[in-house]
Amino acid sequence: MTTYTTNLLDFSSKSAIVTGAASGIGRACARLLAHAGAEVVALDADAAGLEKSYAEVDNVTTAVADVADLSRVQAAVGTMAFDVALNAAGVMIRKDLTETSPDDWNRVISVNLTGYFNVLKAIAPHMPDGSAIIQIASITAHLGYRYPAYSATKGAILALTRQLARELGPRGIRVNSISPGVIVTGLNDTYFADPEHATPTISQTPLSRLGAPEDIANVALFMASPLASFITGEDILVDGGLGSTAHF
Template identity: 40%
Template sequence: MLQNKKTVITGGASGIGEQAVRLFHENGAQVVIADMNEANGTALANELGEGVSFIKVDLSIPEEIEQMIASAVETLGALDILINNAGFGTYGRTHIIAPETWYKVMEVNLNALFHTCRHAIPHLMKNGGSIINTASVSGTRADYGFNAYAAAKGGVINYTRNLALDYATDNIRVNSISPGLIKTPLTGPLTGQPEAYREYMHNIPMSRAGEPQEIAKVMLFLASDLASFVTGQNICVDGGASAWNGQPRFTEIFGDVTIP
């Protein structure tokens, strides 16, 4: 499906990014893993072997991002697909969150996308390509306590739309994916608290957390020719949570009946 497509995946050493690396490699892509976790990234590249390599990068440092893209293109010979997947969140209401924490969340979740895209797009313009940004359902609606993360991910979604408009005539498609609750190292603290987890499950119509592979499959679709006319879109992959308006589950209250 992606035979010989030259791909960079940030945050590719674990979680959703790792599954994307595996799936893209399985489908013929040549992949550069860009991540801070050198141990995991190198181990994954060694495991998958030919066609997969690792570059260590701190996405909060613009100069490292520039060098990472340059090194990736040198390694791959070109660039067809950029997946901006790296990110992290922090909890705290505005009056107690430290300014440096806010800035760090913005640097990694939002500013890094500007820098990766700024340096990658000139290469993508040569033959066209695809950019996929990992946003979050937290960027589509508010979350209690996740001020910085929600603000950053909301920015990712609208930045994606702007990129899609600006580069459509260059044959570069740009889309974002907004995962809901996914079983990754980042969500471990929540999934490890039974009471909080049960409450979260009640708000997901499919009544379960998603698997990283389920996000990677949507990435594969968006990167492939199957999505050749799809750009500027934000796809929520959340088990139906974003479709629900929060009213009671009337079918559980009334049962399977009709009420005049």
């Protein structure tokens, strides 16, 4: 019996959780998984953003929680058994080392790294054989970039992904990460609306454009699907080729 590619991208019998789902990459991933048929829990601290993003999407349930708070994450997800978990919650503080305060550092760490740990701590014990965990890292994990707190968390996500791939592999759980390049989201849309900032980045990108959240969601759908059934512990750079040429 032939298995067609379209069937492999059918998530109608699957459940998924996406963090940072009120906007940007998280929202694009949650909506694409829902479009593919999954029952999706969209989790974010932004209640208004969640309501706006999913008011007309029947197979998305919203959950309000700050991923930095393990007890709130646990209360939001209970003992649900998710087939797909996608960690996308994140904050960025645009400060260099001398400007970054201990409070700045701790806030970025608490969301971008501890938040990922909290979500996986709450749900990984209940994930079934054949499930997939996808973590949103960043091109900043691969290149020297100007924001130390943000870059440090994204580099740590790569290490965490590799470690969990080994730990959870015997249970049939795949763990991979995606490193977006320059993607226009709510974190940076004002910044890149200025041609002075956008033009140099576009000129260094072989595909000659900035990325969109949907570019990342498309790869996430592949990584969550049986098409990627023999891939774990890997990071996919989705950057239009920027990492092959750029020096920030």
